[in-house]
Amino acid sequence: MDLGISGRTALVTGASRGLGLSSARALSNSGVKVCLVSRSTDRLLAAAQELPDDCHTIASDLSDSSSIQSMLKEVKEIFGVVDILVANAGGPPPGNFENTATEDFLEALQLNLLSTVEMCKGLIPEMTHRGWGRVVAITSIAVREPMAQLILSNTARSGLTSFLKTTATEVAGNGVTVNSIQPGLHATERLTELYEDLEGVAGNVPTGKLGNPDDFGEVVAFLCSEQAKFITGAAIPVDGGAAKGLQ
Ligand code: NAD
Helix, strand or coil: CCCCCCCCEEEEECCCCHHHHHHHHHHHHCCCEEEEEECCHHHHHHHHCCCCCCCEEEECCCCCHHHHHHHHHHHHHHHCCCCEEEECCCCCCCECCCCCCHHHHHHHHHHHHHHHHHHHHHHHHHHHHHCCEEEEEECCHHHCCCCCCEHHHHHHHHHHHHHHHHHHHHHHHHCEEEEEEEECCECCHHHHHHCCCHHHHHCCCCCCCCECHHHHHHHHHHHCCCHHHHCCCCEEEECCCCCCCCC
16 A cells, blocks of 8 residues: 655654564655664664665664754754654653652653653644644553553653644644554563563453564554544554453
8 A cells, every 4th residue: 555655754763673663664665764763873773774775863862851852953954854753762660659759750751751742842843834744652552541560651651642632633734643552562572571471461462462563563654644644633552452441
């Protein structure tokens, strides 16, 4: 399927591996010029080898506002125009109400909420000016069903979802869509690091299987497509049916 975005430009963060890298690969397969962002130059260069076409890389730490600002300046110097933002980063550490300090919330909010706010502030005004843009944030199914021991992730990502929904309504008339995708369990390196028994983990998913990161990337690319122009303000679960609620 031709997504109608060949020649567009995309900034994909948290892109040295996992769901971010799969998203970048799917966009690149659709002819999009991609810039990958994560903290390590070496990992970025290795990730760039996995894309079908040449791409740009910028090392930046999304937990640091000044690093985000220089990254945004650099990507604009590279592309001139950034059409697509895929906002993603690693998750915050686990913890519950009792053992999580207030300062920990500040760090999690910076990484998993404010970094995306800053990137939206930096890129959406030019998208609305040009009358075309796509923002897709990778959040978590925990926005629908907050998970025990993940109080930082639950809190930051719910706030981000609300920010995105509010922003989507404001810019919808300017050809800019703003959505999030909520991953359930996907077979990324991160999951392999977290769990020894991946098959046991997959047993808790109604499909009986973990998600394939490449399939996830295709969903991200579709949301960035021309055909997806009427999808905005949505928070879409990609979770093999794991979330139990109606919404
Ligand atoms: P991952 O840990 O494999 O990849 C995270 C990426 O973000 C890496 O490229 C890493 O280098 C980069 N990153 C981390 N901290 C960064 C920082 N401070 N600045 C810049 N880049 C940074 O994660 P994943 O499995 O691909 O998941 C992506 C997102 O989706 C994460 O936020 C994760 O919590 C969330 N999520 C994943 C799953 C899953 O099953 N994989 C489920 C629910 C939610």
